[in-house]
Amino acid sequence: MGMKIIKRIRICEVGPRDGLQNEKKIISAEDKVGLINTMSEAGFPVIEVGSFVSPKAVPQMANTDEVFQQIEKSPGVEYRALIANVRGVERAAACGCEKVKLNVSASAAHNLANLNRTPAQSVAGFSECVEKANAAGIGISGSISMAFGSPWDKEIPLQDVKDIVDAYLSVGIDEISLSDASGMAYPIQVYNLCTEMRRCYPQVNWWLHFHNTRGLGIANILAGMQAGFTQFDTSFAGVGGCPFVPGAAGNVATEDVLHMCEESGVETGINLDQAMAISRKVVELVGHSTDSYLLRAGKAKDLIRELPTGQIKNQTLGK
Numbered sequence: 037m038g039m040k041i042i043k044r045i046r047i048c049e050v051g052p053r054d055g056l057q058n059e060k061k062i063i064s065a066e067d068k069v070g071l072i073n074t075m076s077e078a079g080f081p082v083i084e085v086g087s088f089v090s091p092k093a094v095p096q097m098a099n100t101d102e103v104f105q106q107i108e109k110s111p112g113v114e115y116r117a118l119i120a121n122v123r124g125v126e127r128a129a130a131c132g133c134e135k136v137k138l139n140v141s142a143s144a145a146h147n148l149a150n151l152n153r154t155p156a157q158s159v160a161g162f163s164e165c166v167e168k169a170n171a172a173g174i175g176i177s178g179s180i181s182m183a184f185g186s187p188w189d190k191e192i193p194l195q196d197v198k199d200i201v202d203a204y205l206s207v208g209i210d211e212i213s214l215s216d217a218s219g220m221a222y223p224i225q226v227y228n229l230c231t232e233m234r235r236c237y238p239q240v241n242w243w244l245h246f247h248n249t250r251g252l253g254i255a256n257i258l259a260g261m262q263a264g265f266t267q268f269d270t271s272f273a274g275v276g277g278c279p280f281v282p283g284a285a286g287n288v289a290t291e292d293v294l295h296m297c298e299e300s301g302v303e304t305g306i307n308l309d310q311a312m313a314i315s316r317k318v319v320e321l322v323g324h325s326t327d328s329y330l331l332r333a334g335k336a337k338d339l340i341r342e343l344p345t346g347q348i349k350n351q352t353l354g355k
Contacts, residue, residue, distance in 0.1 A: 042261045044303040047293065048082035048243065048269045049075055051318065052103075053118055054287055055275035057087065057096045059322050065099040067321055069106045071272075071314060076110040078310035084269070087118035088127040088136070104131040116177070125168040125176075135175040138162050138209070142197055143186035155180075155196070159203035166208045177211035178204045179245065184229065185220035194232065201237055211241040213269070216256065219249020219285060223259035230263035245269040246288050247276070248327060253288030254296055261302075268293065273315035274327035289328040291315050295335060308335065 052072060056063050068086070075083050085107070086100030100117060109115060116135035117128060128136050140155045141147050147155045159178070169176040180200050185191050197214075204212055214233070226244075233242065244260045244267070246253040257268050270293045276286030294308045312330060319326055 040262055041300060042264070042266055042302060044266070044305075045261065045297065046081050046267045047290065047304055047306060048084055048114075048116070048267070049080045049272060049290055050084040050245070050269045050287060051272035051275055051290065053084040053086050053097065054269070055271040055273070055318070056322075057094050058276050058286070059096060061322055062096050062098075063321055065102040065106065068099070068103045071317065071321075072103070072107045072115075074310065074314050074317075076108065076113050078314065079304075079306040080113065080311075081305060082114045082116065084137075085115050085117055085133070087120075088124035088133075089118065089120050101127055101131040104128075104133045114175075116175075119165070122164050122168055125165050125172065125174065128169075128174055129172040133174070135177070136165075136169060137177045137179055137213070138165060139179040139181055139215075140200060141186065142180050142183045142192045142200060143188050144196060145188040146182070146186060149188075154199075156199045156203040159200055159207060162204075162209070163207040170208075175211075176209055177213065177241075177243075178209040179213035179215050179243075181215040181217040182220075183214040184216045184218075184225060186218050191225075194229070197229070197233075198236065201233070201240065205237075205240070210239055211243070213243035213245050215245035215269075216247055217245075219247040219252075221246060221256050222252055223255045226256045226259040227263050230260050230265050234264050241267075243267045243269060247285060248274060248288045249285045254292060257288065257293060258296075270294075272311070273318045273322075273331060275318060275322060285327055289315070289326075289330065291328060291330040295330050299336060 052068055085103055087097045091098035114135055116137055117133050119136045140158045144154055166176055183197050242265050244265050246256045270290040271287035272290050274286045274289030291312050294306055294311055297304050298308055315331055
C-alpha cells in the first residue's frame, strides 16, 4: 500500500510575526522589509508580515504598520497580519494591508478564565471586524489556537472545535486555521481531526499551524497532507514559540518543510536555497542559533559527491 501524498502545497511564512514576536531583540522595520522582499522573490505565496495589536503588549510588532508601507508587494502574493479587534482592521486599512486574521483559543477553560466567555461567544463578537473588513475590501480569516490540546485541558473535545468553526462560519469567515500553539498535537490525532473537519466542512478553506515543541511538527504536517490538507504555516529558521506556553519551541522550520517536500516530489513553488539564505540572515539578526535541522546539516543532496575515478576505496561501515 503506497503512501498517499499531495502533489502541491501552499506555505505561509509566519516568521516575521509568530517568530519575531518572541525574540527579546526588536528587529527594525528596515530589516523586516528586507527579509519580506527577499521572501517575495523566493516564491512564498503567503507571508504573515506582523500583527496589529497593542504595542505595549507586543513591542516586537509595533512597527508592523511601517513595514506594510515599505514592502514591495509582488503580484499574487498575499501579505497578511494578525489582529485582535476592530482597531486592527482600521490599522490594516490605513497602511495597505489587504488580509487580516483573527484568533481564538479552543480551550474553553482558558477563554472563560481570561475573557469570561466561551470560545464560540468570542468568535460571535468578531462580526463587527468582519463588517469593517468587508467595507474596506480587506480579506479576513480566522484561527483556532490549541485546537489539538492546551496546558489547561487534557484534550479539546471535538465538538468544542466544531462549535468554534460554526461560529466563524456564522459571522462570515470561511478560511480557518487549526493551530497547535502548545505543541501538543501528534500525527494520528491530526489525521483524524483533519479528516473529520474536511468531511463536515467541505466549504472551509483550511490551514494548519504546528509548533515543533516536542519534535512532531513535520510528522504532523505529513499527517495533515495525508488527510488532504494543503496549506501550512512555517517559520524561517524555526524561530518563535508561544510566549504564554511553558517551554514552547517555535513553529516548524520553513527550510525543513521545504526540504521534505523537495525530496518527496511535492511542489511548493518556493526556492529552497533562497529560503535557507533568508533563514541564515534571520539567525544573524536574532543573534543566537535556532531550531533548524537544515541550517545545521544542509540539504541531503549536498552530501552526494562524484567519486574520483580509479580511487574508490573500500569504506568499512559500522566500525
